[in-house]
Amino acid sequence: MKRAILLLLALTIAGFSHEPIFGLGPGTIFKGGVGIEAEYVREGDFRGIATEVLYGLTEDVSLTLRALQGFERFRGGAFRVKVRVWKDYERGRVDALSFIGGMTTDAVGGTSYFLGGVAVGRESRRWYFFADVRTADRFYADTAVGIRPWLTEYLKPDLVLLSELNYEQKGNKRFLFLSPAFFFTYRNLAVKGGVQIPASGADAERYALSVEVHF
Amino acid sequence: MKLLLALSLLFSLTFGGELIMRVDGLACAFCAYGLEKKLKKLKGVKRVEISLNRGIVRLEIDQSFEYTREDLENIVRESGFVLREVRRSGE
Known part of the structure; x- marks a missing residue:
């Protein structure tokens, strides 16, 4: 059961660049842009690698294919569309709201779920704020705040620290995690990671560490 | 009518040489990579410099190439x- 929970989580998360590690943000990749991500996922005795390919159909519509390969066997795949329906810009800041839809397949259990959700966020030079709600096999709600301690310029290494609060509910089971995370980028290369520390309802930490490159 | 004339003039202005663009939404370097990539694909572009903290993009274009404001708007939007x-350097 725990593995099934992790599988769906690992297939459902998959943030993009400067977004929460375990939640989702409204960000989309540039038109014609391609992103490739490899993520190491761990919970309890499960170990796996999630790989993801992202494509910018337009600057407001991103398509994502994701697969989760356990160290023992293939675990499943997911397809997502993210559509940014609102955005507001000023110097060094963008606010946005996106809808997310798609499908995830559990190769072990042989079941599929529709994904649906909405994400809103603010990205600025100093601060990041995100919130999202999603449904798949369960209900997810996430919030995140991030800070860039050093306002480094373009072509310099860039670090953002995040603190997330992740809530999950399936039937009567409820899970709450407090999740410190980071993303470090250098030009078109990003390294992201975080740990979900159980605050309620779960007894094992979840870890994620990923490398993402944009072309 | 005057407004239409003014707008058509505005969009028909062409830019070459060294340009300074004020771009909103430049929050992070990882996201700005897409802008650098697209600008560098333009013919005649010799140099792209992005300042995230100032929200400024400097573009050096060979004098034999010119782009309209609309061209640049589309690239930045995509x-x-x-x-x-957008203005020429020194103006």
Whole structure:
């Protein structure tokens, strides 16, 4: 059961660049842009690698294919569309709201779920704020705040620290995690990671560490 | 009518040489990569410099190439940002 929970989580998360590690943000990749991500996922005795390919159909519509390969066997795949329906810009800041839809397949259990959700966020030079709600096999709600301690310029290494609060509910089971995370980028290369520390309802930490490159 | 004339003049202005663009939405370097990539694909572009903290993009274009404001707006928009202002360096 725990593995099934992790599988769906690992297939459902998959943030993009400067977004929460375990939640989702409204960000989309540039038109014609391609992103490739490899993520190491761990919970309890499960170990796996999630790989993801992202494509910018337009600057407001991103398509994502994701697969989760356990160290023992293939675990499943997911397809997502993210559509940014609102955005507001000023110097060094963008606010946005996106809808997310798609499908995830559990190769072990042989079941599929529709994904649906909405994400809103603010990205600025100093601060990041995100919130999202999603449904798949369960209900997810996430919030995140991030800070860039050093306002480094373009072509310099860039670090953002995040603190997330992740809530999950399936039937009567409820899970709450407090999740410190980071993303470090250098030009078109990003390294992201975080740990979900159980605050309620779960007894094992979840870890994620990923490398993402944009072309 | 005067407004239409003014707008058509505005969009028909062409830019070459060294340009300074004020671009809104430049929050992070990882996202700005797409803008750099698209600008560098333009013919005649010799140099692209992005200042995230100032929200400024400097573009050096060979004098034999010129682009309209609309051209530049489209490239910036497809990169996920908004072009607020463009002018030649020194103006």
